[in-house]
Amino acid sequence: MEEIKLMKGNEAFAHAAVRSGCDGYFGYPITPQSEVMETLQELKPWEETGMVVLQAESEVSAINMVYAGAACGKKVMTSSSSPGVSLKQEGISYIAAAELPCLILNVMRGGPGLGTIQPSQADYFQSVKGGGHGDYHMIVLAPSTVQEMADFVDLGYELAFKYRNPVLMLSDGVIGQMMEKVVLPPYKPRRTMEEVIAQCPWATTGKVGRPHNIITSLALESEVMEATNNRLQAKYREIEENEVRFEEYMLDDAEYVFVAFGSSARICKQAVEYARAEGIKVGVLRPITLFPFPTKKIQELATRVKGFMSIEMSAGQMVEDVRLAVNGTKPVGFYGRQGGIIPSAEEALEALKTQIIK
Amino acid sequence: MKKEIIIAGFGGQGVLSMGKILAYAGLMQGKEVTWMPAYGPEQRGGTANVTVILSDDPIASPLLQKYDIVVVLNQPSMDKFEPRVKPGGILIFDPNGMTRVPERKDINVYRIPATDTAAALGQVKTFNMFVLGGLLKVDPVVELDKVMLGLKKSLPERHHKLLPANEAAMLKGGEIIEKL
Structure with a gap:
């Protein structure tokens, strides 16, 4: 049996990320979730699994790195806290429109504005009603234990790739900072290039023996954009039908x-x-x-x-x-x-x- | 069994680590545990507190209004948390820097001169272990050998040479605590 560990929610999330076969984490520090990147830097997964851990120059960069990684079919993620997640909203809207899978963690703190570093849940509207522009939804998972901070990484990726949709883990300063018992999930290897090509035929994996895969959120013809919207809405109805937990x-x-x-x-x-x-x-x-x-x-x-x-x-x-x-x-x-x-x-x-x- | 504990004092007194050691020890005894710091812009001299819950059953809220055991290491913490000891519960305080003694009569009050003793023995850095030893003397919420294991687990390996001094401090803490 796997050892029972005592750790913070943020730390459990970082450990689970490495174990999920994640290809890349892109972030920018902010309290109360800074332990995510700190833990990843301690774990040095690039030496073991080849996972990239990168501190971007801003939250906007980080989410656009996620956008690019996801377009290549990679398992990518970012994490932040409320003000930082606000900065990411443009990128999230693009990712949702381009129908790409990724995992985003928000360890909520009090707002509005720069607010406070203490726990809050006031980003509910932002998380479930849009946040960025346009008609889109993320799948939103709300962990309430340190164990779920670990377990929802795998679940998040499963749903993200199943529906080609960004998944948000909506946590808060209590769950992020609290230590409790956790059993970390087993290690999964990162997917090989062949596996990515086989599992993500839509991804920009290099045009060999197939037409171009074009990933964009831009459609200047209204008819095309409406068709995209209709497809997205049909997907959200399917998610509502199948994924309520x-x-x-x-x-x-x-x-x-x-x-x-x-x-x-x-x-x-x-x-x-x-x-x-x-x-x-x-x-x-x-x-x-x-x-x-x-x-x-x-x-x-x-x-x-x-x-x-x-x-x-x-x-x-x-x-x-x-x-x-x-x-x-x-x-x-x-x-x-x-x-x-x-x-x-x-x-x-x-x-x-x-x-x-x- | 369920014990709800808060330890409160100044930043730099080892409040959070004391909680961590308790939590690790609880974990090793097979308990459910939560360790919830009142996190903030931490700094030496600022206020710090940590809520530790040890239980045989899954723990609902990691934050509480009333506690079985309250440890206060400065006057602001005593003012804030004395009213939040459950009737019949335990309040432990270090008189150093305090301007009054606890006033409630419906709780068990213990005094531990940990700051003075630690200073007299030249063991200022193990101050929090004196307090922890006192706490475990009046209510052995976890076993002493589990605490030493917990300490080993929460200390980086380069500090393991300090384990004997910490154990000594803990034992001494058990001797110097007194009921008011």
């Missing part, structure tokens, strides 16, 4: 439901412990994919519970998707803290009592 925590007999992702879900599980000690039957629905969102699951829950409470480290962003799903059939409350303040389990429970149970 969530965790149910004590929902079987629940009368009330906390909806929360990432570290907020951990806080809600604590609140459930306190609530159940008082005889309040509450559980947690933790969306693991934020896009696609577990809309159907919430609709199903709405037929049997008395109300929902969205707990977030934001002014209330995911709660809008909860309300859309519930569609007025049951009350939906919200409680959040901002600017790097983390809501406590006691506050979450109090909010449920005052807003929903009454």
Whole structure:
């Protein structure tokens, strides 16, 4: 059995990246995710697997290096935190339009602006509703443990290549900075050039015995651009159909439901412990994919519970998707803290009592 | 078993490493552990604290409002965390630089003169191990030999020659802690 290790979420992500057979990491340091590149520099994967680890001159460069690497069919990634991820948005929109696979990690900190270095979840809208320009979606995975910071690297690449779509891991300063137990995934070799050519017939791998592969997000003819958009939308519907992931925590007999992702879900599980000690039957629905969102699951829950409470480290962003799903059939409350303040389990429970149970 | 611990003091006192050693020791005893620093623009003299949870079951929130054990190593930390000890819980403080003693009567208060003892023995750099030894004396949340293993694991190999001094500091810490 693989050894159980104790490490930070950021460190686990870096270890998992090397083990996933990643070809290249391109980044620029920013708190609270700097341990990602620090760990990669310590691991020196270029000596073992040939993986490139490069500190670019800016976030904009880093995402465009990812764009280029992905166009060649390589497994590439970048990581940053909120202000840095904002800088990457143009590149992400291009990557989504060009239908290229890649992995992006956002270890969220408080905004807007340069904000604070403390944890936040206020990039939900940016992550699931677009962020860059145009009609596109990333597949968004929200880890809530250090183990998931490691496990979602492989899952992210699997989904990215399956749908030729950028995948975002939306983490936060708590999960990035916290140490807990983790079992790292087994090593996968980097793919050979032959494997890349066989698995990514669309990639710019050198025109030998086939027509040119052209990767671009530009289409000056509106009809062509609309067709691209229609193809993208059909893909997003397929993703919504097939890739919804969530965790149910004590929902079987629940009368009330906390909806929360990432570290907020951990806080809600604590609140459930306190609530159940008082005889309040509450559980947690933790969306693991934020896009696609577990809309159907919430609709199903709405037929049997008395109300929902969205707990977030934001002014209330995911709660809008909860309300859309519930569609007025049951009350939906919200409680959040901002600017790097983390809501406590006691506050979450109090909010449920005052807003929903009454 | 579930122990919720916070260690708070100045940056540079070894608060985070003390938490790390506890966490490693817990890991080696097969516990679930979380180690959550109040990270910030760290600097010597700034405030620092770390929440460590050791549990037999999966840990929900890595951040808490109330703790079983609170270790405070400066006055601002005592002011902030004394009210957050669970009734019947443990508060450990080093009197160095403190302007008052803890006031609550519904908790168990322990004093450990770790700064003075470490200075008298010329062991200023192992200050945090005196405190950790005191903590484990009043509540053995992890076994001593696991702590030494945890320390070995969290120290870079070039510092392993310092292990005996750390062990001695920990044992001494157990002797100098006293209940108020």
